[in-house]
Ligand SMILES: Nc1nc2c(ncn2[C@@H]2O[C@H](COP(=O)(O)OP(=O)(O)OP(=O)(O)O)[C@@H](O)[C@H]2O)c(=O)[nH]1
């Protein structure tokens with residue numbers, strides 16, 4: 416029965432001739448890409464990207480031996496690193512965010528789709544944090560970027576759209592360049608800017624960090640989510 420059916424199909428489409436397969440073979444990767452893109456979009460829309468909090472670390476840990484890509488989120492304290500991760504994953508409180516700077520103190524690993532990690536880091540350089548806490552967090556970040564067994568595969572540096580780039584950000588950019596870690600900028604909290612001058616303002620911030628992909632974003636309104644996801648897709652290669 417099946418044989419008859421498939422044979423008829425073969426005859427109808429001329430597939431019995433081996434040359435008939437060749438043009439179709441060229442289309443297959445394109446179909447595959449389209450299909451994968453489509454399902455990823457659907458998952459984001461439905462907030463069903465599988466996420467699992469693995470653990471928070473403060474130094475050497477077995478998780479660094481895993482071969483899965485790490486996408487890290489870095490930035491000044493209170494800039495919205497944890498909120499950006501929540502917005503990207505379509506969750507409200509997966510990652511704890513807070514109006515009090517210094518909320519995230521450990522290096523938190525989230526396993527996404529069982530294939531790659533989002534890494535939420537503590538913030539740096541918040542003047543109102545006690546010196547001791549600031550120094551401890553700074554050391555933790557430097558360890559992760561330059562001394563750990565494995566470096567992040569890609570880093571998003573998050574800037575505050577109202578504040579722009581600070582000396583602390585510049586210091587971090589230099590470190591990333593020295594360590595040859597690829598990075599992009601997310602300009603977060605654009606909802607706080609006046610609509611009329613938003614574009615110009617963000618462009619000015621981005622222009623200061625020439626040659627680096629730069630994404631306007633709002634964790635509050637979720638604006639910019641798609642563009643950031645497209646960038647992530649380029650670096651997870653799974
Ligand atoms: N208006 C607005 N507020 C935001 C946005 N993103 C974050 N926030 C607020 O900024 C504050 C800090 O957010 P977090 O996500 O905790 O910031 P963080 O960078 O993880 O902070 P630390 O863990 O302390 O370094 C919270 O009160 C958030 O609600 C945004 O896009 N727009």
Ligand SMILES: [Mg+2]
Nearest residue numbers: 496497518519
């Ligand atoms: Mg945080």
